Amino acid sequence: MKNTLRLLICLTITVLLLAQSAVAAPPTVPGQLALKLRPGQHPAVLEAVLLKLGASGLRQKFPHTLAPNPETPGSVDLRGIYQFQLPLTVSLAQARAVLLATGAVEYVEPLYIRQPQYQPNDPLSDSTITSLSAGQYYLKQIKAYRAWDVTPGDSSIVIGITDGGVRLTHVELAPQIKHNYADPVNGRDDDGDGYIDNFTGWDLANNDNDAGYDITIIHGTLVAGVAAAAVNNGHGIAGVGNRSRFMPLNIYPNTATGTFAGFEAIVYAVDHGCQVVVMAWGAPGGYSRLEQDVCTYAAVNRDAVLVAAAGNTNADLLFYPASYDHVLSVSGVDNLDRKTGAATFSHRVDLVAPGTSILTCYGYHLANSGGPADDDYTAVGGTSFSAPMVAGAAALVRRRFPAYNAAQVAARLRQTTDNIDGIPANAAWVGRLGTGRLNMVQALTRPNVQEARVVSSTFAPARAAYAPGDTLRLTADVQNLLQPVAGLTVTLTSLSPFVTVRQGSFAVGSLATLARANNAAAPFRLAVAGSGIPLNTTVSLRYRLTATGGFQYDQYVDLVLNPDYVVLDANDLAVTLTSRGNLAYDNLAGTIGAGLTYRTSGNILSEGGLMLATSPTRVSDRIRSSGGQSRQSFFSLRQATRQQPGPRADQEARVAFQDTVPVVGSRVRSLGVAVRQRAYAWATPARRDFVLLEYSIRNLTADTLKPLYAGIFTDWDLPNPDGAAQNAAAWDSTRNLGYCYAVGRIAPSVPAQYAGVRLLRGGAPAVYSINSAAPAGSPIRLADGFSIAEKFLSLSSGTARAQRTAGLPNGADVVQVVGTRLARLAPGDSTTVTFALLAAPSLAQLQASADAAALAYTTLLPTRTASQAGFSVYPNPTTGLLQVEVPVDFGLREVQVRDALGRLVLRREATGRQVDLRLPDLAPGYYTLQAIGEAGVAVRPVTVEY
Structure with a gap:
């Protein structure tokens, strides 16, 4: 069981990235994206949008998967997931915004590449022992010999080895392979499963039927040897799974067209009968809803036990796939049960198993290479080899307890370990090495094993992160997986001084096997400290479950506090303001922040923020540049804060940031200004469609900024039935209002058809409307990036008629800059520019809201003396x-x-x-x-x- 529960509310990627901002996301497959349609939607609704994005090759990613079972809570539907190719000139952020804005798509994600967790041993490891059988010290350590006396397993239990290709002819592995006799090698798909001649597993990475040996990646052979090497065959070693078979599934490419396919292999494995699947690969960070969906499908829909390596990071972090729900996360210890130096440790680890000097099949020598062909061995280390031990044990538990579902198998493995927290060398990692070290004989024989656990956590209000002073409620859903429990109590404790638990007890009482209960009627109550919390702090709450008879089990749930952004959501327009001048999101990937929403819409602003300039070579901003990157001119002077209520509005925000002051002779291209930003939102009926953004700009240099240009960059993505890319931009000169609107059929169910920015205070107004798909030779062409010269042009070119509109007549992906020209800003002086950010269902309502915004600013926000x-x-x-x-x-x-x-x-x-x-x-x-x-x-x- 995962000793941590992620917030199962609409936190998705945001919480996880904030919690691990120092962890880089793993690499992705270039140009390949995946999306998931909402229930009831058909891919035909995306044709127009994909065409405008230049996407190609849309295909159903898992066409043969099992439909969700209404009688199985938590099952998931993978049939709505599609994969497609995107031109490298189109950013993930743009594609995500455009597709999500259609309302037909649940998520859009890149395809991550996860690496094998292999760590070679030094020359003095047990690989030097001449007696190969003596080299498998770990079998005694995990009590495998005694467990085999209870049950040696059975060939009907199949372990899916999702990894590099396996040496199929190795003497230890050849007899253990699970063949598909329904589809012999004859050039036909005899069993009608969509795969031709998948007699011996499948190569998911290269899409062929050769899941065998690859000299460049021997990792699969090493993993298969630990889990399933033949027993009693007179050769070398014995696999932990004893009589259990394995299915080889290659996930690493060895052709020009191949791609990493770890999660595709999981689906293949469970759809083809594997009751246990091992993933001895992964990477820190890069949470993916698609990957979580795959794990849920495998464990819940298909009832497979998923076992994954916790990683060789020697850090406390999220490591995927091990940290996903429904996955047993396995870390590593040495022969004395001490944590290995490289092993990951965290509240998310379920249990540990030996991970040093693990003797296993090598699969490297060829018949003419001077070594023993198909009968070679080596000692290796890493959690990659701890995980297949647990997978082999899971196969025996499945055989011993055939009525158990996958969650019960995992629970029994967790609750029958040998506790190793008392070992002095493990003192630094108490509580972060799971329940202990695998004990196979106890897993098969201990009577009256109990495990009740919290299977989901729901916070209200549901937020990606919580601000100082917030109060919240937490509902826990508890399930008893094994023997009935009595007197069950769940006690919630904060492990951080920044969160106080005001009500933290839930008396569950008695629960039968697989029964559930929740505290929705009296949820836990928590309060966040009002001050002193460092930015983007992740804190842990501990659930302690206790019951009559001595049962005790701890789980953890994380919260992110004091984020480096605020959300104004007092009215129908909710917008994220970052500490560095951006709107909607703090990054181009659209993962840090809550975006900009209107009424019931999804996010309608893929990117926004302040731009300042005084010449084509002196521009300051944090807007996109080129190569999927953004400029980083502004840095925060203090954290963004929110007042509710504020002195002038129902919600107010304060932000302070600046850029670098240029030094004579330097190549710095910034201006040298400090910016104080104030924002205002009201809940009153006449003011629900706008937020005011006021910027006070101070010249920090010794030179007069003459002239000074300031503007708001907006990449709106307003949905309509024909696709979000069908937008147009225009200019209302009587109001100094730049706006974007959906072109094509009207969608009554879509609340926001219009959005824009009005200049309320500043110098001479300006607008520049841009077609993102403008051809080469255009004054501004976003397809190849947004240079500082182009940014200056968008701010300084005035309101010439050619720049007022974009996207007409048929609609396009449009961008708009609404700004102002200030004649001069002397050294040390300050000036103020103010904008209204607006959204509305119609142009008339947008214009009325723009007028109301002007009135609100002039009457309720008096100009400073x-x-x-x-x-x-x-x-x-x-x-x-x-x-x-x-x-x-x-x-x-x-x-x-x-x-x-x-x-x-x-x-x-x-x-x-x-x-x-x-x-x-x-x-x-x-x-x-x-x-x-x-x-x-x-x-x-x-x-x-x-």
Whole structure:
């Protein structure tokens, strides 16, 4: 059993990456992606989107898998998973955003490459022992000899060896292979399973029927020898599984067209009768919902015991596939039950087995290579060889207890180990080496074995991470897997000072075998500390299950606290604000942050953020660049924080960041500015469709920034029935509003058809709308990256008609930059620009929301005194005549007056320092006057009387 439960709420990748930000994701198959359709959807709905992405080769990944069984809780459907090829010029982030926005897709992921966990021994290992049988010290250590007296297993139990090719002719392995006699080698698919001549396993990586020996990868032979080498054959060694057979399944490519296929091999194994599957491979990080689906299918739908190596990392981390649900995670010890130096240790480890000097089949020598052909052996080390020992033991337990399901087999293996926490050398890893070291005879003979466990955890509210001061509830679903228990109690304890458990006891009572219970009526209650929590801190909570008779078992669940971003979600538009100026997500992969959603939509902004520039060579941003990377100009000055309520709005956010100050003669291409960002959201009915973003920009250099350009980059992906790539961008000049909308048929069920950015405060407005698929030679071409010169062009080129729209007439994947030009920013001075971020079901509603945003900003967020020095409007109140005065260096260009709804009622061009303004026949009431100049926008509320 996994001694850790991940949050089984909609946390997916976000929590796991935040929890392990220092762990790099494993490599991926270039250009290959997988997606999963939502139930009831057909791949035909994606044709238009895939065509626009340039995708090809869409195919059902697991067409022959078993459908979910309604009577088996937790079973999964793999038939909705499809794989396709994406052009290398299209990013994963773009493809994910476009496909998810259709509403038909559950997830989009890369295909990870997991490596074998092989670690060679030094020359003084047991491989030097001349008596080969004596070299298998581990059989005595795990009590295999005594276990074989209880049952030697049976050839009907098959272990799937998902690994490199196996030396099929090796004297120890040839008689142990499970052949498929329903499909002999004759060029036909005799058994109709979709595989031709799969008589001896299958090569999933290269898609052929040769799962045999490959001189470059002998790992599969080594693993197979530990689990299933022939016993009593007068040669070499004995496999832990004794009479159990094995199925060879190659997962590593040896052809130009081959790809890693570990998870495909798991599906093949369980669909072809393997009751146990061993995965002696993996990698830290890179959580995948597809991979978890495969493991769930194998363990729940197909009732197979999955056993995986915990990895050779000597670290406490998530290692996949071992750390997935329904997988036994096996770490390693030496011949004295001490943790091996390289073995992974964590709350996710289930048990350990020997992992040093493991004598096994070598499978390396050929008949003419000077060594014994097909009868060679070697001693190796690593958790790769601990895992097949447990797999062999699982095969015997399945034979001994044929009525057990896979979860019960795993439970019995966990609960019959020899505890090794008391060994002095293991003191540093107490509680992180599972329940102990494998004991095979106890697994087969101990009576009255018990294991109740928490099988799922549900947090409310469901969040990827929790902020200081949050309170939350935790519901635990408990199942008894083995012998009935009485007096069962679950006690929740925080292992961190940053979380307090206010109510942590759940009295379950008695549970029969396989019975369940939960504490939904009285969930655990927790509180997060209000301060002092380091950024992105992962904390563990411990479930301790106890019952009458001495049963005790610990499990763990993790929480991420104090994330380096905040989410404003007071109204219908919820948006993530990062500590470095980005919107929606803090990375291009779209895994850190909650995105931007509107009402019931999924994420509709694949990438967004602030861009600043003063020349084609001095640009600061964290927006995409090239090669799937983003620029990293901004760094955080302090963590993003949220107030609820705030002094001016129902939710407010504060962010501070800056870029690098250029040094004379350096090649730094930044500006040298510090930015204080404030954001505001309201829950009131008239203000539910927008969030205000206010940026105060200070010049840290000794030079005047002249001019200074500031803008918001948005890559919207608004869904419609014809596909999210069918968007267009436009400009409403009366409102300084840049917006994007879905082109094609209207989808009544999709809440957001329009989204945009309005400039509320700043200098001269600008917009640049970009077709992402623009051909070579276009002024801005995103297909080959987004250079700093192109970013400057998008900020500085004004509002020429050719740049106001994109994607017309048929729609495209569009990007838009809405910005402003400030005449100058002197050394040490600050200026403020403000934008409204908006979404709405129609253009009319978007425009109304833009007007409401302008009103909210001018009436509820008074302009700060420092930026209004020298600006006056009098008399105020007035009966119709106003005098407006601005500072000497303001550069006045225009004066506007708007009513209480934000509608423009007067516009007048103006220059100089003073303007006499006669208002038209306006009704008495409240109005807003804006003076627009080179230095920015100055605002004053005005009252008109009779």
